[in-house]
Amino acid sequence: MLKALQGAVTAAHVDSWTGRREAQVGGMKPAGAPLIALFLACARFNAVTLFADESASDATSGSASGGQAVSELNTQGVRAAQQGQWELGVGYLRRAVKVNPRDVLLRQNLSGILTDWAIQLERSGDAAQAERLLLEAVTDDPDNGVAFVRLGDLAYFRRSDFSGAIASWKRANGKLSPAEWRAVADRISQAQRDATIEQDFVSEGTEHFDIRLSHRGTADLEALGRLLETAYAALVEQLGSGPSKLTVIVYTERDMRRTYYQRDWALGFYDGRLRLLGRELGTDVAPMMVAHELAHAFLQHAYGPALPIWVHEGFAQLQERDPSTRPPAEAGGLAQDVAPAGLRQPRTDDELRLEEAVAGGDAWVPLKWLDRRFAQPSYREDVGRAYVQARLVVAELIRRRGVARFKTFLDAVAKGTPVDAAYDAAFAPDHWAETDRPILK
Numbered sequence: 001m002l003k004a005l006q007g008a009v010t011a012a013h014v015d016s017w018t019g020r021r022e023a024q025v026g027g028m029k030p031a032g033a034p035l036i037a038l039f040l041a042c043a044r045f046n047a048v049t050l051f052a053d054e055s056a057s058d059a060t061s062g063s064a065s066g067g068q069a070v071s072e073l074n075t076q077g078v079r080a081a082q083q084g085q086w087e088l089g090v091g092y093l094r095r096a097v098k099v100n101p102r103d104v105l106l107r108q109n110l111s112g113i114l115t116d117w118a119i120q121l122e123r124s125g126d127a128a129q130a131e132r133l134l135l136e137a138v139t140d141d142p143d144n145g146v147a148f149v150r151l152g153d154l155a156y157f158r159r160s161d162f163s164g165a166i167a168s169w170k171r172a173n174g175k176l177s178p179a180e181w182r183a184v185a186d187r188i189s190q191a192q193r194d195a196t197i198e199q200d201f202v203s204e205g206t207e208h209f210d211i212r213l214s215h216r217g218t219a220d221l222e223a224l225g226r227l228l229e230t231a232y233a234a235l236v237e238q239l240g241s242g243p244s245k246l247t248v249i250v251y252t253e254r255d256m257r258r259t260y261y262q263r264d265w266a267l268g269f270y271d272g273r274l275r276l277l278g279r280e281l282g283t284d285v286a287p288m289m290v291a292h293e294l295a296h297a298f299l300q301h302a303y304g305p306a307l308p309i310w311v312h313e314g315f316a317q318l319q320e321r322d323p324s325t326r327p328p329a330e331a332g333g334l335a336q337d338v339a340p341a342g343l344r345q346p347r348t349d350d351e352l353r354l355e356e357a358v359a360g361g362d363a364w365v366p367l368k369w370l371d372r373r374f375a376q377p378s379y380r381e382d383v384g385r386a387y388v389q390a391r392l393v394v395a396e397l398i399r400r401r402g403v404a405r406f407k408t409f410l411d412a413v414a415k416g417t418p419v420d421a422a423y424d425a426a427f428a429p430d431h432w433a434e435t436d437r438p439i440l441k
């Protein structure tokens with residue numbers, strides 16, 4: 001079962017509180033890697049500035065003591081935000097802006113902190129409050145492109161409000177780096193295709209999902225809802241928490257191909273929305289497909305956009321089983337997925353042969369090149385091999401070093417540690433350099 005998950009684009013700016021945010025992470029994926037930019041975890045590095053007292057004094061209207069006070073409020077506001085005390089920080093900056101409403105720097109700082117706070121709130125599930133803060137952020141600083149992007153994301157991912165999302169995203173034009181804007185422009189095109197395909201769709205809600213499909217569709221919505229919620233619960237057991245709300249779109253074959261070109265081998269996609277092929281939903285494949293795609297959403301939620309594709313695909317494949325038949329989780333959750341036999345049973349002779357070829361070395365791809373096989377396969381078989389290798393490698397790493405160290409690895413990569421260094425630290429005495437050759441012995 002092959003699916004696509006493409007890479008991620010992260011915003012990455014500036015300065016005075018770098019190092020603080022987990023969102024610092026990824027930066028751009030290697031050139032050429034992302035076909036579909038994942039955007040939801042894109043980060044804001046605010047140009048929040050602790051400006052010198054003089055500039056504040058100059059900026060304020062009149063008295064030196066007024067300038068002093070504004071400067072002090074700004075400093076305290078930024079420091080509070082640096083410590084994650086968002087409400088306090090915003091409070092100081094709001095007071096400063098009230099004293100001197102025309103100070104652009106103060107407004108930018110307030111806008112930036114509001115944006116970061118909103119991102120935290122959205123991650124923890126409070127999208128409504130996040131949206132209010134973002135609207136305030138773009139009022140304070142109409143050049144805050146990232147806030148416009150996040151507003152568009154909320155409209156798109158939470159409400160499938162395509163026109164609202166596109167309008168917000170377009171307002172970010174000229175306010176992002178060229179690479180960031182390219183990713184936004186791609187997303188606008190995607191949303192335009194979605195709007196056409198989904199114009200007559202109806203939706204049905206469950207606790208964690210908004211399921212959308214054509215009103216002519218025949219999928220068993222109740223069964224799909226149960227499947228999704230069961231897979232959701234299984235992933236919560238392993239990763240702690242997941243996205244508070246996810247949109248799932250059920251496609252006909254034809255609509256799926258209109259949604260994503262050139263991916264005719266895929267049964268599902270996750271690009272912030274979970275896109276599934278309806279004809280598979282009544283089959284044995286359905287629980288696996290759902291668990292796999294949902295695993296991507298959970299990884300994205302927990303670790304942001306910096307994880308290599310092979311980590312995503314390896315982990316997602318280890319979730320491919322019917323969660324309703326899963327034995328109760330042991331401590332550590334994940335471990336049972338790969339122990340004691342180590343690997344899920346291969347489903348076909350072809351897959352078994354491929355596993356042997358990968359493990360033996362004939363079909364081994366140095367790990368540092370593996371992501372390219374997903375993103376830029378030279379022929380279809382490439383993708384199949386990449387999936388098999390990703391699954392074997394992730395299973396082997398967990399078998400060898402345990403779940404806790406695998407999660408340490410994910411955490412480190414999420415926080416911006418390069419993959420090689422994170423690998424060496426988490427999986428010692430194994431070394432990244434050794435992954436040029438097969439490590440499955």
Ligand SMILES: [Zn+2]
Nearest residue numbers: 003005313316
């Ligand atoms: Zn996948």
